[in-house]
Amino acid sequence: xxxxxxxxxxxxxxxxxxxxxxxxxxxxxxxxxxxxxxxxxxxxxxxxxxxxxxxxxxxxxxxxxxxxxxxxxxxxxxxxxxxxxxxxxxxxxxxxxxxxxxxxxxxxxxxxxxxxxxxxxxxxxxxxxxxxxxxxxxxxxxxxxxxxxxxxxxxxxxxxxxxxxxxxxxxxxxxxxxxxxxxxxxxxxxxxxxxxxxxxxxxxxxxxxxxxxxxxxxxxxxxxxxxxxxxxxxxxxxxxxxxxxxxxxxxxxxxxxxxxxxxxxxxxxxxxxxxxxxxxxxxxxxxxxxxxxxxxxxxxxxxxxxxxxxxxxxxxxxxxxxxxxxxxxxxxxxxxxxxxxxxxxxxxxxxxxxxxxxxxxxxxxxxxxxxxxxxxxxxxxxxxxxxxxxxxxxxxxxxxxxxxxxxxxxxxxxxxxxxxxxxxxxxxxxxxxxxxxxxxxxxxxxxxxxxxxxxxxxxxxxxxxxxxxxxxxxxxxxxxxxxxxxxxxxxxxxxxxxxxxxxxxxxxxxxxxxx
Numbered sequence: 001x002x003x004x005x006x007x008x009x010x011x012x013x014x015x016x017x018x019x020x021x022x023x024x025x026x027x028x029x030x031x032x033x034x035x036x037x038x039x040x041x042x043x044x045x046x047x048x049x050x051x052x053x054x055x056x057x058x059x060x061x062x063x064x065x066x067x068x069x070x071x072x073x074x075x076x077x078x079x080x081x082x083x084x085x086x087x088x089x090x091x092x093x094x095x096x097x098x099x100x101x102x103x104x105x106x107x108x109x110x111x112x113x114x115x116x117x118x119x120x121x122x123x124x125x126x127x128x129x130x131x132x133x134x135x136x137x138x139x140x141x142x143x144x145x146x147x148x149x150x151x152x153x154x155x156x157x158x159x160x161x162x163x164x165x166x167x168x169x170x171x172x173x174x175x176x177x178x179x180x181x182x183x184x185x186x187x188x189x190x191x192x193x194x195x196x197x198x199x200x201x202x203x204x205x206x207x208x209x210x211x212x213x214x215x216x217x218x219x220x221x222x223x224x225x226x227x228x229x230x231x232x233x234x235x236x237x238x239x240x241x242x243x244x245x246x247x248x249x250x251x252x253x254x255x256x257x258x259x260x261x262x263x264x265x266x267x268x269x270x271x272x273x274x275x276x277x278x279x280x281x282x283x284x285x286x287x288x289x290x291x292x293x294x295x296x297x298x299x300x301x302x303x304x305x306x307x308x309x310x311x312x313x314x315x316x317x318x319x320x321x322x323x324x325x326x327x328x329x330x331x332x333x334x335x336x337x338x339x340x341x342x343x344x345x346x347x348x349x350x351x352x353x354x355x356x357x358x359x360x361x362x363x364x365x366x367x368x369x370x371x372x373x374x375x376x377x378x379x380x381x382x383x384x385x386x387x388x389x390x391x392x393x394x395x396x397x398x399x400x401x402x403x404x405x406x407x408x409x410x411x412x413x414x415x416x417x418x419x420x421x422x423x424x425x426x427x428x429x430x431x432x433x434x435x436x437x438x439x440x441x442x443x444x445x446x447x448x449x450x451x452x453x454x455x456x457x458x459x460x461x462x463x464x465x466x467x468x469x470x471x472x473x474x475x476x477x478x479x480x481x482x483x484x485x486x487x488x489x490x491x492x493x494x495x496x497x498x499x500x501x502x503x504x505x506x507x508x509x510x511x512x513x514x515x
Contacts, residue, residue, distance in 0.1 A: 018037060019036065019037055020034050020035065020036060020037055021034065021035050021036075021037050021180050021183070021207065021208070021209065022034050023035065023090050023181070023182070023183060023184055025089050025090065025092065026091070026092035026325045026326065026327050026328075026360060026361045027088075027092045027314045027315075027324065027325040027359075027360045027361075027362075028314065028359055028360060029359050029360065032089045032090045032184060033089075033090070033184045033187075035180075035183045035184070035187060035207040036207055036208070037180070037207065037208045037209055037212065038206050038207060038208040038212050038215075039208075039211070039212075039215075040211070040215040042206070043175075043206055043208075043212060043215040043216055043219065044215070044219065046175055046201075046204045046206055047146055047175060047216075047219040047220065049200075049201040049204070050146045050173035050174070050175055050201050050202070050204060051145065051146050051173065052201065053173050053199060053200060053201035053202050054143065054145060054146060054171075054172060054173035054202070056199065057168075057171060057172075057173060057199055057202045058143050058171035058172075060171075062116050062117035062120070062169070063117070065113075065116070065168065065169055065171065066113040066114070066116070066117070066169070068168075068196060068197070068198055069109045069110075069112055069113035069165065069168070069169060070109070070110070070113050071196040071197070072105075072109040072165070072192065072193075072196060073106055073109035073110045073113070075192050075195065075196055076102055076105045076106045076109065076192075077106055079192070080099065080102045082188070083098075083101075083102045083105070083157065083185070083188065084098035084099045084101075084102055085098075086156075086184050086185050086188050087101055087102075087156050087157060087185050088315060089184065090156065090181075090182045090183075090184045090185065091153065091154070091155075091156055091182050091185075091327050092279075092324045092325035092326070092327050092360070092361070093278050093279070093281075093315070093324045093327075094315035094320070094321045094322070094324050095315050095317055095318050095320070096315070096318055096319065097277065097278055097324070099318070100158075101155060101156070101157040101158045102157065104157070104158045104162060104442075104443070105157055105158075105161065105162070105165075107443065107445065108162055108165045108166075108445065109165055111445040112165050112166045112169040112466065113169070115445075115446075115466075116166065116169035116170060116466055119462075119463045119466050119467065120141040120170060120466060120467065120470060122138050122139065122140045123138065123139040123140075124136075124137070124138060125137035125138065125139060125474075128506075130502050130506050131486075131487065131502075132476070134478070134479055134480050135476055135477060135478050135479065136475075136476070136477040136479060137474070137475070137476055137477075138474070138475040138476075138477070139472060139473070139474055139475075140472075140473045140475060141170070141467055141470040141471070141472060141473075142171075142470055142471045142472075142473055143170050143171035143172045143469070143470060143471070144170075144172055144221045144222035144245065144469050144470055144471055145172060145173070145220075145221035145222070146172065146173050146174075146175065146219070146220050146221050147167040147172040147173070147174045147175070147220060147221065147222045147223070147224065147469050148174075148175050148177065148216045148217065148219075148220035148222070148223045148224070149163045149164055149167065149174060149175070149176045149177070149223075149224045150177045150213050150216065150217075150223065150224070150225045150226070150227065150235070151163070151176065151177070151178050151179060151186070151226055151227075152179055152226045152227050153178075153179035153181035153182040153327050153328055154278060154281040154282060154283075154327060154383075155278070155282070156178065156179075156182040156183075156184070156185035156186065157185050157189075159226045159249070160176055160178050160185065160186055160189075160226075161176065161185075161186065161189045162460070163224045163226070163460070164176055164189070164203065166465055166466040166469060167224070167466075167469040168202065168203065169466060170466050170469045170470050172221075172222075172469055173201065173202050173203070174202070174203050174204075175203075175204050175205070175206050175216060175220065176189070176203070176204070176205050176206070177205075177206045177207075177208065177212055177213050177216050178205065178207065179227075180207070180208060180209045180210075180212075181327060181328055182327065183205070183207045186205045186207070187205055187207065189203075189205065190203065190204065190205045214238075217235060217238050217239065217242075218238075218242070220244070221244060222244055222245045222246070222468070222469055223235065223239055223244060223245070223246045223247070224246075224247045224468070224469075225246065225247070225248050225249075226248075226249045226250075226283075227250065228250065228251055229250040229251040229406075229407075229454045229455070232248045232250040232456065235248070236248060236457065245468060246457065246458075247450075247456075247457060247458030247459070247468045248451075248456040248457045248458065249283060249409075249450065249451065249455075249456045249460065250283070250409075250451060250454060250455050250456040251283060251381045251407055251409070251454065251455060252283045252284060252285070252287070252381060252407050252408075252409030252410060252451065252455050253287050253288065253378075253379065253380070253381055253405045253407040253409075254274075254284055254285060254286055254287050254288075254407075254409055254410045254411055254412070254430070255286075255287070255288050255289070255290055255398075255401070255402040255411050255412075255428075256271050256274065256286045256288070256289045256290070256411070256412045256413075256414070256438070257289075257290050257291075257395075257398045257399075257402060257411070257412070257413045257414065257424065258271075258289060258290070258291040258292065258295065258299055258414045259292050259395060259398075259413070259414060259415040259417075259420070259421075259424075260292040260293075260294045260295050261415050261416045261417055261420075262295070262414035262415050262416065262436075263414070263416060263436070264295060264298055264299050264302055265302065266414065266436060267299065267414035267436075268299065268302040268303055268306055269306070270412070270414075270436070270437060270438045271286055271289060271303065271387070271412075271414075271438065272303065272306045272307070273438060273439070274286035274412065274438035274439055275287070275385075275386075275387040276310065276322065276323060276365060276385055276387075277439065278324075279323050279324050279325070279326060279363075279384065279385045280335075280382065280383060280384045280385045280386060280387075281326065281327060281331070281383050281384065282439075283409055283410075283455075284409060284410040284432075284439060284442070285383070286387065286412065286438060287381065287382055287387075287388075288377075288378050288387075288388050288389075288390065289303075289387060289388070289389045289390065290390050290392045290397075290398040290401055290402060291389060291390070291391055291392065292392060292393075292394060292395070292398065293391050293392065293393055293394075296389075296391040299389070300350070300367075300369055300389055303367055303387070303389065304350045304351060304367055307350070307351040307352070307365050307366075307367045307387075308351055310322040310323050310365045311323065312324075312356065312362055312364060312365060313362065314360065323362075323365050323385055324362075325360045325361045325362050326361040326362070326363055326384060326385075327361070329361060331383055331384060332355065332361045332363060332384075334382065334383065334384070335363050335382055335383070335384030335385070335386060336354075336355060336363070337376070338375075338376045338377040338380065338382045338384075338386065339353055339354075339366055339368070339377065339386060341375060341376045341377070342368055342371055342375045342376070342377045342388065345372070345375055346370055346372075347368050347369065347370045347371045347375065347377075347388070348368070348369050348370050349366050349367065349368055350367045350368070350369055351364070351365060351366060351367045352364030352365050352366035352367070352385070352386075353366050363384055363385055363386075364385070365385045365386075366385060366386040366387070367386075367387055367389070368386060368387065368388040368389065369388075369389055371388040371389070371390050372390070373390060373401050373404065375388070378390065378401075379404075379405055381407065395420075395424060398424075399424060399427050399428065402428055402429075402430075403427075403428060403429045406453055406454040407451070407453060407454050407455045408429045408430045408431060408451055408452030408453040408454070408455045409430060409431060409432070409451040409452075409455035409456070410430055410431065410432045410433070410434070410441075410449075410451075411425075411428045411430040411432075411433045411434075412433065412434045412435070412437065412438045413425055413428075413433060413434075413435050413436075414435075414436055415435070415436070418435070421435040421436065422435065429452055429453060430451075430452060430455075431449065431450045431451045431452050431455065431456075431459070432447075432449050432450075442461075444461070445461045445462070445465075446461065446462055447461055447462055448460070448461050448462035448463075448464045448465060449461050449462075449465075450464075486498060486499050487499060
């Protein structure tokens, strides 16, 4: 008896099949690809396989795992165009910005191959306590086990596989659940790990919607989540109930402060990039500018010229577009709402201000002035190609308004006075502050990056960026064990009196506190 394989499903059929997700190119509306929508049983199987594979992966040690990371580094270099094309096709960002993500993949692979061992090496602890003399005190960092990474749609490589790399370097097995809006780059990463020979089941991709992500949260040993503050709070609550470690990078309403003594050309160029990178669809985008009154008009004039020079449209190659499409349709509605709300309340759009007609989800680069600090465009995350500029009387008012939102991810300060810049930075409620720069910190992988307030918990990069994927263990070794100790049973008056005398001798005269 012969059987006939079922005919492949058409795009129309797949779009109505709950077992699959159809991915759309936001620049053109064309179908970019299709991925499975994994159910709870499928996620369970992925986690079980990862849990079985993880011990052998951990046993390879840092040098053994580093060999695979260096192979990743080479693969990214050799396949840069393929990765950039995939990012562009599902996300809509320009090829130029897609290649920035690829560069990050190269750098992160090299960095964690080199630094994981030193960040997670056993630490010897010194103590002045007289009661543990002769003992060895050690802190070690053990892999968490199976790590879940739930990523966003705005940076399909950088904010997705970028977290996978240190988690793998720490000795964990990792399951990546990308956004259902942009899963294709993550699927390509699974192909990459197969091509470099990464042991089976050490890394897997769980494509699917929110239910897939919820199933992953229920099964992993540690979690990294990047996304909205609203969803992040729900994820944190569930991880708290399960008592598993969670790190969160959430929303932002990042301010730029332009002081009267700033280099205005530098401030304008950096602010333009900070606001328009990925069409404003970045958690660390500049979302509002606070400018001291004496230079406000001049700065606005420079920003208007800069905004008017931007080329909006589908990127067809390097250097062909500055402002790409918005990736997520609901985000296009949010951007439109914030601009319309501001204009109704008295703001002016010096450039743009509307959705471009035709194919794709393009919103015109929009520069807003005559705004006030209570408008939605100044208080709520816009996540789009808009920039409101507010005149402030002085440094004090700028700091007050900068700190007035519930967010605290990143900020930037522009001034020629370095001491003043650092003084202002230390008063801002933000996890990262750049002075006379923007976003450059993300490529300093030694420097932790994380948010305050509603912008998240934990950090990427630096020692904290890999230790969050581990379990800390403290070890005490008694090198010269005696049959008994002063503090142990059976208690006797002589031993207790001796202990009290030791305490008085060692701690009876408090040392002066260093200033």
